[in-house]
Each structure stands twice: as structure tokens, then as C-alpha cells.
Amino acid sequence: MSKVRKVHVSEGLGGYYFDDLLAIKAGAGRDGFFYVGTPRVPGQRMVRQPGESISIMLELDSGEVGFGDAVAIQYSGVVGRDPVLIASEYSPHVGSYIAPVLEGRELSSLRDISAELEQITDENGQQLHTGLRYGASQAVLHALSLVQRRTMAEVVADEYGSAVSDVPVPVLAQSGDDRHSGADKMILKRVPAITQGLFNSIDKVGAKGEVLLGYVEWLRDRVLKHGGEGYEPVFHLDVYGMLGRIFDGDMQAVADYVSMLAAAAEPFRLRLEAPVDEGTRDGTIEKMVELRQAIRDRQCEAEICADDWCNTLTDVRAFAEAGAADMIQIKAPDLGSITSCAEAVCVCRANGVKAFLGGTCNGTDQSSRVTANLAMAMRADLIYNKPGMGVDEGLMIVVNEMNRVLALSASRSKGDVGVSAPTLSAHASTKEVSGAST
Known part of the structure; x- marks a missing residue:
């Protein structure tokens, strides 16, 4: 020892x-x-x-x-x-x-x-x-x-009785305000979920959501034009509570708008992160539960993802048990020790909620590699490309780290020592599905 x-x-x-x-x-x-x-x-x-x-x-x-x-x-x-x-x-x-x-x-x-x-x-x-x-x-x-x-993924998996995923965890790429050329980069590299584009102010969303709607229509057309056969990314857009704000807290109006966005995204699926922010955790949960039901009432398949006010393991449990979201972003730096992130994945899974092991564009190469290992160990449903907002650099770090874990795991399962496994693509599936989940 x-x-x-x-x-x-x-x-x-x-x-x-x-x-x-x-x-x-x-x-x-x-x-x-x-x-x-x-x-x-x-x-x-x-x-x-x-x-x-x-x-x-x-x-x-x-x-x-x-x-x-x-x-x-x-x-x-x-x-x-x-x-x-x-x-x-x-x-x-x-x-x-x-x-x-x-x-x-x-x-x-x-x-x-x-x-x-x-x-x-x-x-x-x-x-x-x-x-x-x-x-x-x-x-x-x-x-x-x-x-x-051993790999960090193997260490975590052993401690939690898990098994390291045998496929890459789907990646959500973030572009910052450069959301057009950033999306083009994601399409070129066939990223499974696109794009976290910093829709955090009225001018970026529109007074009635018209700017965001236009972006969704542009993104749909861009993927159809350049994506190629079989590329079916999820449109995952973080709106920082702006929808609740522009529709004055009326969840029925927000649900109507979400249905419009989902229709504009077709044939691709839509997921909206942090659609509302009520200024408190419990208030935000209450509104998100209402919104999620209103979306279902409209037979709309758009998903919502929790982020703001979901900072700790206790918060994750509160959102998950209330049924406030289809997916929860487990924002790694906010939860403290990485074991809290692992336990948050378990809480999500126990409540039938997808686990997005997020983090921050403000992280580092090392923090990103560690969380990539954590995501593989806990079989998360989604992971950020990080750090930075340039798309390529963060994508390279997390994809390459996951592929190293895959190669080493494959080699060891065969009893090989010092022999590389065949190269495995991070985009074995171009659909952002829960393929890494148990």
C-alpha cells in the first residue's frame, strides 16, 4: 500500500x-x-x-x-x-x-x-x-x-460495483457564442448532441423566442445539408431560465413554445436545459414539474434537463424524485468530491432519469480526463466536451481519453499485456442514445 x-x-x-x-x-x-x-x-x-x-x-x-x-x-x-x-x-x-x-x-x-x-x-x-x-x-x-x-475508470467501477462501459459515452459539445461555426465543427465530427450555445440573454433568445426558433431551424437545415447518412444528433440547448422569463412564468405558454421548437427541429430530437429559473431550488422544481407535464399533454417528445439550482447530491435527489426533468446535469465542480458525482448518477438511475455528467468549460485538461473516466465507470448517458468553448480541443480530450479506456479494457479482457486493442471510434453510434447505460 x-x-x-x-x-x-x-x-x-x-x-x-x-x-x-x-x-x-x-x-x-x-x-x-x-x-x-x-x-x-x-x-x-x-x-x-x-x-x-x-x-x-x-x-x-x-x-x-x-x-x-x-x-x-x-x-x-x-x-x-x-x-x-x-x-x-x-x-x-x-x-x-x-x-x-x-x-x-x-x-x-x-x-x-x-x-x-x-x-x-x-x-x-x-x-x-x-x-x-x-x-x-x-x-x-x-x-x-x-x-x-489501472485506469481511473477501473478504480471507480470497482468501488461502485459497476462495469466500465464498452462503448463511448455520447458527448454534448459546447460552442459558446460562436454557435454557428461551432455547430459546423460538431457536424463535421458527428458529435452526438449539439450545441450548448449560451442562450443566456433576451437578445440571444428573442423577446418571444423568435431568435432561438430561427437558430433551431438553421441548425436542422445545416445537419440535413452536411450531416450525411445516419447522423441524427440531439439538439441540446441550454437556455438559462430564459423561457420562463420571456413567457412571464406561464408554463402553458412555455410548453406551446417548446412544442414549436420541437416541430422545427424535426426530424431531430430536442432537449432544453434549464428552461426555467424561479430563484430557488424548490420553486424551480415546481415549475419544471408543471412544464414537463404540459409538454407531455401536448404529445411533444421534447425533453427537459435540470441544471440551475441542482448543485449538490441532495439537490439531484430532489429534482429526480420530483420527476422534474428527463435528464439532470451533474455539474461535477458543484458537487464537490467526484464520489458525489458517482452517487448522483446512481440516484438518477434509480429514479429513471438520464444522467448527464457535465462539468465546465472552465475546467482543465486533467479535470476533463478524470470526469471522462468517471463517466465510463458509471455508464453515464451524456458527457460534456471540455474544457473551453472551441469545440475541437475539449472534444479531443474527452473522446481520446474514453477511447484509451476502451482500448485498455479490451486488451485486458483478452489477457493481452502491452498490446493495443483495435481503434474504437467515439462515434460508434451517431445517435445520442442511452447506449452506455445499464
Whole structure:
């Protein structure tokens, strides 16, 4: 059994930016890539500022180093989430609170160690920032994989009695505001779910939804023109609660509009993420339950996905048990330790809800690889391409990592040592289906 000799820390960049969602929804102006105006979220010195990360490194007595990256999502400090993760402010917490728990510790169970990380409190008796718990648990998992000489996916699967998926988890790509050329990239690479396009303000959706409707029609025509035979992506659009806002909280009107969007998307399926935001978890759940029933009453097959106000394992359980969504985004940095994400997948599955193991464009290469392994281990229904909003880079990281897991798993199942398995495409199915689920 290997021990942690020393905990090291370094400050770094995130894969995107911290954006002030309150200021953006209130109409913050744009000047090229900059947002202009006064920030409203505590911790934001600008409406848009560079993302940051904190790398937590565990030096083992073998000399190997397992590491994970503490990150926070693009829209931090809102809808019940922890504050913006400023590296200079939070990196000292690693030495003060995390190192004493891990240094000299034998690496045993990911679940046991993660549970301890969740119990750490600061001098004010508060839990550590979710991002720090997320990064520290990544480091533990990476270190365990080094000690056990196995993939991170295999380590997680064993701890949860699962079996590593034998197909890639379908990917949802995100493009940021570059939602037209970004969609073209996704179509070229036959991404199963497209596109998370930052529909987070009135001008991007339209006063009555006309801009978003036009985009859906454009996206449908684009896929039909360039997608090729057999390519049937799901149109998964995150609207940041804007539908509830533009229709004044009238779920019947929202359902009428969703039915219109679904018809415009045909022959492709439509899923809308965070269609309403009532300012509280319970209020949002209540409206989403009402909306979901109204959509069904119209015999519309569009799905809705929960995101905002669904930040913790307790929140995931509340949304799932209420039947408030067809899919829940398990936003990894918001849940704290990655074991909470694994347990959230189990909660979704127990309630017949699809599990979208999300994360953030503001993550890092390492946090993205870790969550790709987690998704394969827990057989999630969907995963983000991440980090960043450029499509290609994040897609490369998560797809290649999943294919490495597939190749190693296939090789080991045959008893091969040092022999590569045949190349497996990340797009074995161009339909975004629950093929990775049990």
C-alpha cells in the first residue's frame, strides 16, 4: 500500500472564463469578446474575467505524482453555487486543510478518503469550497490508479460495483457564442448532441423566442445539408431560465413554445436545459414539474434537463424524485468530491432519469480526463466536451481519453499485456442514445 509523502500546490488557468451571469441577464453590453458594465456577482472584478485553477499534487512514496485540478464553473456564485474560485485566495487552503488529512495517508478507498475530504472545515466551520474538494478527490483517484496500475475508470467501477462501459459515452459539445461555426465543427465530427450555445440573454433568445426558433431551424437545415447518412444528433440547448422569463412564468405558454421548437427541429430530437429559473431550488422544481407535464399533454417528445439550482447530491435527489426533468446535469465542480458525482448518477438511475455528467468549460485538461473516466465507470448517458468553448480541443480530450479506456479494457479482457486493442471510434453510434447505460 502506497502512502502520500507530500502535498504540493500550484496556481493555474481554467479552460475558459468566469462570467457574471447576473450582469449578463441584466443586459451587460458587449465589446468584441469583452463584456462591459458593472459586475454584480461577488468575486467578479469584471463581468468577464479569466478562469483560474488550483492544481493539487500528491507525491507518493514511490516518487510518482497523482494530481487533480480544483476549478469552478463559468457562472460561479449564482443559483446556490459556491463563490468564484480565485486561486490566490483559495490555494492556501490546500496547505492549511487538505495536506494535514492526506500527508502520510495510505491510499486505500476513494470513497473513504473522499468522505473525509467532504468533512473538512475551515476556521469558520464551513466546508471547503466545492472546487477544492473536487480537485483533491481527482488527485486521490489519479494516485490510486497509479498505485493499482489501472485506469481511473477501473478504480471507480470497482468501488461502485459497476462495469466500465464498452462503448463511448455520447458527448454534448459546447460552442459558446460562436454557435454557428461551432455547430459546423460538431457536424463535421458527428458529435452526438449539439450545441450548448449560451442562450443566456433576451437578445440571444428573442423577446418571444423568435431568435432561438430561427437558430433551431438553421441548425436542422445545416445537419440535413452536411450531416450525411445516419447522423441524427440531439439538439441540446441550454437556455438559462430564459423561457420562463420571456413567457412571464406561464408554463402553458412555455410548453406551446417548446412544442414549436420541437416541430422545427424535426426530424431531430430536442432537449432544453434549464428552461426555467424561479430563484430557488424548490420553486424551480415546481415549475419544471408543471412544464414537463404540459409538454407531455401536448404529445411533444421534447425533453427537459435540470441544471440551475441542482448543485449538490441532495439537490439531484430532489429534482429526480420530483420527476422534474428527463435528464439532470451533474455539474461535477458543484458537487464537490467526484464520489458525489458517482452517487448522483446512481440516484438518477434509480429514479429513471438520464444522467448527464457535465462539468465546465472552465475546467482543465486533467479535470476533463478524470470526469471522462468517471463517466465510463458509471455508464453515464451524456458527457460534456471540455474544457473551453472551441469545440475541437475539449472534444479531443474527452473522446481520446474514453477511447484509451476502451482500448485498455479490451486488451485486458483478452489477457493481452502491452498490446493495443483495435481503434474504437467515439462515434460508434451517431445517435445520442442511452447506449452506455445499464
